[in-house]
Amino acid sequence: MASILLAGFGGQGILFAGKQLVSAGMNAGKEVSWLPSYGPEMRGGTCNCSVNIEDDPVGSPLVTEPDILVAFNKPSYEKFYKSVKKGGRVFIDSSLIDSKCERTDITAEYIPATSLADISGFAKLANVVMLGYIIKKTGLFTKDYFVSCLKASAPKSKPELAELNLKAFEIGYSYDD
Amino acid sequence: MSKMLMKGNEAIAEAAIRAGCKLFFGYPITPQTELSEYMAKQMPKRGGLCLQAESEIAAINMVLGATASGARAITSSSSPGISLKSEGISYIAGSDLPCVIVNVQRGGPGLGGIQPAQSDYNQATKAPGHGDLHLIVLAPASVQEMASLTGLAFDLADQYRMPAMILADGALGQMMEPVDFEERTPRELPEKTWACCGHGNKREHNIINSLYIQPNVLEDIVKERFKRYEEVEKNEVMYEEYMCDDADIVIVAYGITARIAKSAVKEARAMGVKAGLFRCITLYPFPAKELEKLSHKVKRFVSVEMNMGQMVNDVKVATDCRVPVTHCGRTGGVIPTVKEITEEIMRLSAKKEG
Amino acid sequence: MVVFKKPHALTDVPFHYCPGCTHGIVHRLVAEVIDELGIEGETVGIAPVGCSVFAYNYFNCDMIEAPHGRAPAVATGVKRANPDKTVFTYQGDGDLAAIGTAETVHVGTRGENITIIFINNAIYGMTGGQMAPTTLLGQVTTTTPYGRDKHIQGNPIRICEMLATLDGTAYAERVSVDCVKNVVAAKKAIKKAFEIQQKKLGLSIVEVLSSCPTNWGLTPEKALEWLRANMIEHYPLGVYKDVTKEAE
Numbered sequence: 001m002a003s004i005l006l007a008g009f010g011g012q013g014i015l016f017a018g019k020q021l022v023s024a025g026m027n028a029g030k031e032v033s034w035l036p037s038y039g040p041e042m043r044g045g046t047c048n049c050s051v052n053i054e055d056d057p058v059g060s061p062l063v064t065e066p067d068i069l070v071a072f073n074k075p076s077y078e079k080f081y082k083s084v085k086k087g088g089r090v091f092i093d094s095s096l097i098d099s100k101c102e103r104t105d106i107t108a109e110y111i112p113a114t115s116l117a118d119i120s121g122f123a124k125l126a127n128v129v130m131l132g133y134i135i136k137k138t139g140l141f142t143k144d145y146f147v148s149c150l151k152a153s154a155p156k157s158k159p160e161l162a163e164l165n166l167k168a169f170e171i172g173y174s175y176d177d
Numbered sequence: 178m179s180k181m182l183m184k185g186n187e188a189i190a191e192a193a194i195r196a197g198c199k200l201f202f203g204y205p206i207t208p209q210t211e212l213s214e215y216m217a218k219q220m221p222k223r224g225g226l227c228l229q230a231e232s233e234i235a236a237i238n239m240v241l242g243a244t245a246s247g248a249r250a251i252t253s254s255s256s257p258g259i260s261l262k263s264e265g266i267s268y269i270a271g272s273d274l275p276c277v278i279v280n281v282q283r284g285g286p287g288l289g290g291i292q293p294a295q296s297d298y299n300q301a302t303k304a305p306g307h308g309d310l311h312l313i314v315l316a317p318a319s320v321q322e323m324a325s326l327t328g329l330a331f332d333l334a335d336q337y338r339m340p341a342m343i344l345a346d347g348a349l350g351q352m353m354e355p356v357d358f359e360e361r362t363p364r365e366l367p368e369k370t371w372a373c374c375g376h377g378n379k380r381e382h383n384i385i386n387s388l389y390i391q392p393n394v395l396e397d398i399v400k401e402r403f404k405r406y407e408e409v410e411k412n413e414v415m416y417e418e419y420m421c422d423d424a425d426i427v428i429v430a431y432g433i434t435a436r437i438a439k440s441a442v443k444e445a446r447a448m449g450v451k452a453g454l455f456r457c458i459t460l461y462p463f464p465a466k467e468l469e470k471l472s473h474k475v476k477r478f479v480s481v482e483m484n485m486g487q488m489v490n491d492v493k494v495a496t497d498c499r500v501p502v503t504h505c506g507r508t509g510g511v512i513p514t515v516k517e518i519t520e521e522i523m524r525l526s527a528k529k530e531g
Numbered sequence: 532m533v534v535f536k537k538p539h540a541l542t543d544v545p546f547h548y549c550p551g552c553t554h555g556i557v558h559r560l561v562a563e564v565i566d567e568l569g570i571e572g573e574t575v576g577i578a579p580v581g582c583s584v585f586a587y588n589y590f591n592c593d594m595i596e597a598p599h600g601r602a603p604a605v606a607t608g609v610k611r612a613n614p615d616k617t618v619f620t621y622q623g624d625g626d627l628a629a630i631g632t633a634e635t636v637h638v639g640t641r642g643e644n645i646t647i648i649f650i651n652n653a654i655y656g657m658t659g660g661q662m663a664p665t666t667l668l669g670q671v672t673t674t675t676p677y678g679r680d681k682h683i684q685g686n687p688i689r690i691c692e693m694l695a696t697l698d699g700t701a702y703a704e705r706v707s708v709d710c711v712k713n714v715v716a717a718k719k720a721i722k723k724a725f726e727i728q729q730k731k732l733g734l735s736i737v738e739v740l741s742s743c744p745t746n747w748g749l750t751p752e753k754a755l756e757w758l759r760a761n762m763i764e765h766y767p768l769g770v771y772k773d774v775t776k777e778a779e
Binding site for chain 3: 244
Binding site for chain 2: 019022023026032033034035036038039057058059060061062064065
């Protein structure tokens with residue numbers, strides 16, 4: 001199905017977003033893997049995570065040529081956009097990345113995820129806004145199915161978290177470029 | 178039971194608890210720390226103990242004490258920490274004690290790096306400590322195997338009264354995959370009549386030691402231990418063959434690189450090259466006989482590892498140098514890509530024809 | 532009337548110790564205490580590396596031989612797996628106060644319910660008379676042939692005083708086995724240490740000033756005189772910590 005690389009700063013919820021995708025894949029019976037960058041750079045520096053959602057068992061968990069790149073900051077975008085597979089897609093948080101993708105063999109999708117989250121009062125949920133947009137544009141999973149996974153992922157002790165995530169997801173899903 | 182999404186480090190910890198291990202002794206080190214953290218969270222809730230020791234040396238000796246008294250015990254670390262544990266590992270082996278040691282490898286030598294590596298292959302299989310000794314060395318290639326081989330490691334250790342090591346790496350430790358803790362069928366194991374837990378005035382006192390001052394006595398004991406190793410070599414070899422039947426070029430690999438190599442084999446096949454994969458699941462015992470058999474059919478072996486080629490000689494010896502054995506891989510914490518391995522297969526394939 | 536009887540907690544294996552060595556006395560005291568408390572079947576002992584490495588052959592309770600200096604860590608493993616058993620280590624000065632310092636300090640910080648019997652004879656015996664961490668200033672050993680010089684080899688370490696500063700240490704006493712009176716006091720201390728462990732109050736340690744006639748190059752009698760004249764001054768006898776007293 002897809003190899004996905006999500007990249008940005010530590011604290012932007014990159015790993016969480018990746019985990020939501022993998023979790024949805026697993027529950028749908030797909031072969032999945034999730035590999036974070038780890039070590040000191042996680043804390044405040046760059047952060048990325050490799051996600052594979054496949055029909056066959058996953059070979060390398062490390063995504064070096066993603067079908068889908070999700071970039072949450074400019075350094076990550078510049079570092080990785082050249083590695084995206086031909087015919088692939090790059091999702092760009094346009095509130096933090098002012099570049100326009102010059103590659104014509106991949107599709108660039110722009111969404112000001114961070115500003116949209118801020119305006120709506122979900123400052124920490126730009127990652128979930130982005131997930132909404134990714135699901136809409138790629139059709140990796142149906143909306144209803146992914147929403148049900150997202151809902152189930154929140155701890156039972158914090159139902160309000162599930163509500164916030166669903167709202168943020170909807171903002172991304174209904175974003176009209 | 179349904180599958181759970183878990184990190185490899187956590188899967189080992191959960192599997193150990195499910196295998197009846199109540200005692201974890203460790204010291205923090207990247208990239209295995211999630212294992213200790215999982216133990217710290219779970220052990221108190223499940224009637225066990227997670228104790229952070231003052232050093233790796235203390236941790237392995239706490240394991241020595243716990244296992245000498247008959248309990249299942251585990252410690253985990255990453256490469257530099259395993260070097261520190263090697264003293265205790267030697268004593269545990271020399272005292273015929275079972276235990277499980279986890280090495281979530283990172284790049285070396287020295288402080289090295291923190292990214293995934295397989296450069297402790299020689300340490301694990303050749304010299305995990307001073308003296309004539311072996312560890313059972315299991316090399317998982319997925320989070321699922323991190324779990325299932327951990328349960329097996331405890332059984333093997335108890336059955337043969339020797340330490341067993343899970344030789345993983347930073348990628349396997351850090352990555353999440355679905356894991357199913359299916360009901361494992363534990364082996365039937367001998368009673369630990371040798372354990373030092375108080376004789377209760379019902380038997381002679383037990384002594385656990387590794388000191389034998391008389392050379393001929395020590396020699397006899399080592400030889401007897403090696404008879405047990407022969408049993409391990411006879412009974413416990415594990416491996417996986419993938420498309421080896423008609424293969425010209427067979428990749429030999431273990432752990433994380435084996436699954437990357439599998440993708441490369443598929444790509445090479447798609448380009449018309451008869452490639453195959455031989456994955457070692459046990460590194461000690463080494464699947465020497467199986468490789469020997471294969472060596473009569475194939476044109477060459479390529480050892481794919483995240484080190485400078487530490488397994489190459491083992492493959493050469495196993496196959497009597499019948500066909501060329503070369504190395505392909507990265508080291509220092511770099512994970513080889515499918516493309517790199519595929520290119521090497523294609524290059525060797527072209528070389529053969531040219 | 533029985534005048535002399537070997538404690539049950541000692542095996543029939545003859546000691547290998549040199550003539551005049553005080554290990555034999557301390558072994559006997561520990562065994563007598565084990566007998567008196569009736570805990571031989573519930574006790575696990577940890578032998579060190581050093582002269583007393585063969586202690587596992589001499590005590591009738593279950594015995595484990597630890598790597599050099601690691602006896603406290605091994606004891607921790609045994610005790611955590613068997614919280615209701617009595618666990619003791621028997622260690623010399625090189626084992627406990629040099630190579631095993633970290634393990635020693637941290638059973639104190641954790642307050643492990645174990646008992647340490649610490650033999651301080653100011654020298655490495657098994658390897659043939661080298662400097663120990665407890666060797667006195669000016670003392671001649673094979674590795675301090677001109678006498679221990681604090682500017683070169685540093686100063687002798689006082690273990691009881693150090694461990695007494697740790698919150699997890701319940702009992703620390705230094706005794707000597709140079710004369711009958713002191714031997715009686717030593718046994719009392721060892722018994723108290725085991726009792727403190729049984730009450731789960733924390734780490735108990737008894738440091739025993741001992742002699743090494745062979746490596747000191749003295750007759751057994753002269754060695755005891757040397758101990759009295761030199762060691763006790765630097766290592767004063769007494770109780771350095773006793774939580775049962777503090778509670779009173």
